[in-house]
Amino acid sequence: MSKIVEQKPDDKSSRQSISELLRGPEPIYRRIKNQIITKIKSGDWPPGFRIPSENKLVGSFKVSRMTVNRALRELSQEGYLARVQGAGTFVKELPQQSSLLELRNIADEIKARGHKHTVRIVQSAEIAAPGDLAGRMEIAAGESVFHIIMVHFSDDVPVQLEDRYVNTFVVPEFLQQNFVELTPTEYLVSLIPVDELEHRVQAIMPNPEQMELLDLPAHEPCLALHRRSWFRGQVVTTAVLTYPASRYELYSRYATTPAGGMGPSS
Amino acid sequence: MSKIVEQKPDDKSSRQSISELLRGPEPIYRRIKNQIITKIKSGDWPPGFRIPSENKLVGSFKVSRMTVNRALRELSQEGYLARVQGAGTFVKELPQQSSLLELRNIADEIKARGHKHTVRIVQSAEIAAPGDLAGRMEIAAGESVFHIIMVHFSDDVPVQLEDRYVNTFVVPEFLQQNFVELTPTEYLVSLIPVDELEHRVQAIMPNPEQMELLDLPAHEPCLALHRRSWFRGQVVTTAVLTYPASRYELYSRYATTPAGGMGPSS
């Protein structure tokens, strides 16, 4: 007879900094997704665990089954869950990967493998964008941009050279950050949602400067990953990430089907 | 007072060879998706075109709005459409790319750029899998696998060396194909659905054999893309695709938001 949708006030499980402010309160299905991801990441629901059925979740969340279904279906598409008709919904083994399509943070990757992550900041400045850079950042030539060059180490071995430019208009306080504690990727992701992401991957022979910064022997090729990210039609940042061939490779595994490798038992 | 779901008989727009047989008739929302993709690919609905509203589609397909909504939402997630609340649904510019996450066919890429695609088959045989290969293909050592080595040319310049192994159990008639007409990727994709896909990307210095096959100068690095694909838990094929650095790079652009670059007007 009146309001069908009973909007609940915000609960603790939703904080999204800027995106929250920009996008308004989260829809129910996304809150359910977040709560489930939290359960998985905290270890409450370990890999292989059979999570409550849709009907159980309908009961505990007090929502319609279609809403729970959408949350579970999307989490399944995103690789968190495997759904088997007639049997149940299970937490998948691999907690996401695919460093190519996603915006992953080198510090997390290094730590996840049990190594020590350190950085060396080579350069950090505010410059006027020359023509080619302005083109890549889709701004006018001569406009101000931040430029930072840093090297990431895994157990004191250099594994990534990061050469990054940042739009000063979108992130004016970028250079004030302490990038020893929080990598630029981490900082930017936490601050600005990413609408669009572009990657180019090349094999290159490093130039002398790169060889020195990465402490490379002669004739060792590198992977060069060029990345640009957009928010509301503006380029937020563009970076060239250079990896020594012998110390790094890009990896991505992607399931197109729910039953990808995780069975109910086992 | 009885059946709510009125299953319509198959119409022409759904043919999926094996997947059709395996997965049964397509659900309505997927048939709608396919018809829309057909409209886009045929050029009936060009980039920027505003497609009929959900309510119009509800009328023409005689289905519920939720069903149309699911079709459009998924096509938007997949990058075909951009949806703008209050304004409409628009065909996006880039008809999909992201050669990394997806399984793209080198011949299509070359032709799409207006070049001539040719191949040279270097080797084609059935062999007993040695231990390391058996591991990668998740079969027993010594089991039979197909092995094919070929070079892809763009306007007679070699751009890709394809070194592929195929599971004989899943695709027994693989070697009978004419790969001058239809690339292995194309053939396999048309035959077997892909449940899961793994990619690894390295920078390498080519060995002498690779240098010769790709007609490379000294000291030119290459991108090596290692790919494995699964169907129902079995590795169908594994391939190493080697690209000369100067002639090829991997590219991927990915919108996480509906409004990714395509406005209603413009």
Next chain:
DNA sequence: AAGTGGTCTAGACCACCAG
């Protein structure tokens, strides 16, 4: 004000898997 997409509901029928 009219139209659009975003979300949600409370039901329904079905195919599938387990005990």
Next chain:
DNA sequence: TGGTGGTCTAGACCACTTT
């Protein structure tokens, strides 16, 4: 056979864009 997920319906309220 009972529970599970897969899909679908016919309605609803809302925020937003366009006219």
